[in-house]
Amino acid sequence: MVLSAIFVFKHSAVMGLCEVSELNNGGDDFELGSRLRFVRQNAGLSQRELAKRAGVTNAAISLIENNQSSPSVSSLKKILEVIPMSLTDFFALETPEESRVFFKASELVPLASGPVEFLQVGDMRHHNLQILYERYAPGADTGRSMLQHESEEGGIVVEGAIELTVGERKQILKAGDAYLFDSRQPHRFRNVGSDECVIISACTPPYL
Amino acid sequence: MVLSAIFVFKHSAVMGLCEVSELNNGGDDFELGSRLRFVRQNAGLSQRELAKRAGVTNAAISLIENNQSSPSVSSLKKILEVIPMSLTDFFALETPEESRVFFKASELVPLASGPVEFLQVGDMRHHNLQILYERYAPGADTGRSMLQHESEEGGIVVEGAIELTVGERKQILKAGDAYLFDSRQPHRFRNVGSDECVIISACTPPYL
DNA sequence: AGTATGCGATAAATAAATTTAACACACGGG
DNA sequence: CCCGTGTGTTAAATTTATTTATCGCATACT
Numbered sequence: 001m002v003l004s005a006i007f008v009f010k011h012s013a014v015m016g017l018c019e020v021s022e023l024n025n026g027g028d029d030f031e032l033g034s035r036l037r038f039v040r041q042n043a044g045l046s047q048r049e050l051a052k053r054a055g056v057t058n059a060a061i062s063l064i065e066n067n068q069s070s071p072s073v074s075s076l077k078k079i080l081e082v083i084p085m086s087l088t089d090f091f092a093l094e095t096p097e098e099s100r101v102f103f104k105a106s107e108l109v110p111l112a113s114g115p116v117e118f119l120q121v122g123d124m125r126h127h128n129l130q131i132l133y134e135r136y137a138p139g140a141d142t143g144r145s146m147l148q149h150e151s152e153e154g155g156i157v158v159e160g161a162i163e164l165t166v167g168e169r170k171q172i173l174k175a176g177d178a179y180l181f182d183s184r185q186p187h188r189f190r191n192v193g194s195d196e197c198v199i200i201s202a203c204t205p206p207y208l
Numbered sequence: 209m210v211l212s213a214i215f216v217f218k219h220s221a222v223m224g225l226c227e228v229s230e231l232n233n234g235g236d237d238f239e240l241g242s243r244l245r246f247v248r249q250n251a252g253l254s255q256r257e258l259a260k261r262a263g264v265t266n267a268a269i270s271l272i273e274n275n276q277s278s279p280s281v282s283s284l285k286k287i288l289e290v291i292p293m294s295l296t297d298f299f300a301l302e303t304p305e306e307s308r309v310f311f312k313a314s315e316l317v318p319l320a321s322g323p324v325e326f327l328q329v330g331d332m333r334h335h336n337l338q339i340l341y342e343r344y345a346p347g348a349d350t351g352r353s354m355l356q357h358e359s360e361e362g363g364i365v366v367e368g369a370i371e372l373t374v375g376e377r378k379q380i381l382k383a384g385d386a387y388l389f390d391s392r393q394p395h396r397f398r399n400v401g402s403d404e405c406v407i408i409s410a411c412t413p414p415y416l
Numbered sequence: 417a418g419t420a421t422g423c424g425a426t427a428a429a430t431a432a433a434t435t436t437a438a439c440a441c442a443c444g445g446g
Numbered sequence: 447c448c449c450g451t452g453t454g455t456t457a458a459a460t461t462t463a464t465t466t467a468t469c470g471c472a473t474a475c476t
Contacts, residue, residue: 032281046452046453046454047453047454047455048452048453048454056434056435057434057435057436058453058454058455059434059435059436059437059454059455059456060433060434060435061454062454062455062456063433063434063455063456064433065454066454066455068456069280069432069433069434070280070281070282070283070432070433071280071281071433071434072277072278072279072280072281072433072434072462072463073240073278073279073280073281073284074278075278075433075434076281086299087299088296088299088300090299091294091295091296091298091299091300092296092299092300254422254423254424255423255424255425256422256423256424264464264465265464265465265466266423266424266425267424267425267426267464267465267466267467268463268464268465269424270424270425270426271425271426271463271464272463273424274424274425276426277462277463277464278462278463279463279464280432280433280463280464283463283464
């Protein structure tokens with residue numbers, strides 16, 4: 001059995017600098033809500049009906065499905081019993097990589113670490129778009145042997161400043177500044193400042 | 209992987225008529241606590257150490273292990289991450305029938321239903337002792353063709369009254385009364401009162 | 417002995433999950 | 447059109463999980 005629900009972003013996920021409402025549950029149940037919604041809809045039940053049969057309230061279901069609360073195991077069990085589905089099966093529900101939508105910071109895949117650190121969102125075997133969280137320590141450099149690959153890439157500087165060279169052009173980008181270019185042009189990132197630089201970037205098709 | 213912890217009864221489980229402290233969590237996490245204790249001890253961690261590493265408190269671990277609180281999924285996840293063990297694996301941990309110790313009322317196995325209802329504790333493929341919860345509607349009868357099997361059985365009347373015939377002897381037992389006999393003697397239970405009768409009984413080796 | 421440390425358990429305080437009660441929206445009939 | 451019923455969401459109240467702080471009990475070391 002496999003998850004294949006349609007996910008909707010409740011708040012705009014594009015506003016890079018806006019406040020992100022952190023979940024109050026310390027852990028990462030980013031999937032749990034979607035899973036529950038999926039199995040519920042798969043069972044053809046409304047939140048209210050499921051709630052009534054499970055002996056909980058529809059509000060609880062709603063909050064759980066939207067990851068606004070992390071159910072206690074006993075509640076979850078009560079709920080799943082009416083599906084019916086065991087906790088075992090519920091947690092064993094595979095979320096295939098190609099349908100993953102949410103990723104916790106801790107789940108980002110490290111592609112490079114050291115003075116230059118690249119953290120990738122998701123598994124590129126299933127995607128054509130590569131999203132990276134890049135951290136450059138002061139002095140860090142992608143190397144004088146310029147990068148070149150068959151992609152298009154862009155990004156926005158989140159913190160600090162970076163010197164970007166693309167072909168013949170060179171510029172220092174500060175927090176808020178952005179870039180976008182054809183990766184076949186030789187390019188190079190270099191943190192010439194004294195503070196760490198953080199960039200969120202994208203690349204398609206994925207590099208490496 | 210399989211559970212094989214040693215279980216200890218906190219309160220005497222023998223006092224048939226004493227108040228049983230119901231868990232405050234509506235569900236049935238009767239296993240969860242033992243499972244967590246098992247995996248924790250298996251990892252060679254104390255409650256305090258596990259708690260510290262998981263970012264929760266030792267008190268929480270203690271309460272969870274004693275089934276005095278049902279953790280939220282996010283808490284449980286944080287805890288399992290230090291073992292390390294996935295939620296999937298945690299819930300997939302099989303509790304083999306032969307090591308099951310606790311059974312919720314809803315888990316008792318119905319052997320007979322109708323005017324005479326037998327609910328069995330556990331799976332007799334793994335046990336030599338059969339515990340039954342028996343309910344006799346008014347007038348209910350195990351039948352004039354007397355029962356006979358190679359066992360020893362006994363029980364205590366919990367509610368109502370029952371007429372028990374064993375061999376040539378016949379008697380009416382009321383709430384609190386008990387019986388114990390060799391099942392090779394032909395026997396028969398009959399509710400001759402106007403109220404339902406409830407009996408808790410045991411049989412070894414199991415009958416059917 | 418005395419004292420220190422580690423263990424698990426528990427009472428009271430706090431944070432979070434859950435309920436209660438309401439809102440907003442969509443759909444179908446009178 | 448208005449009303450009734452269905453949906454999912456959300457604020458405030460309540461219940462429950464979790465923390466903070468403490469206890470009692472071991473074991474080990476002066």
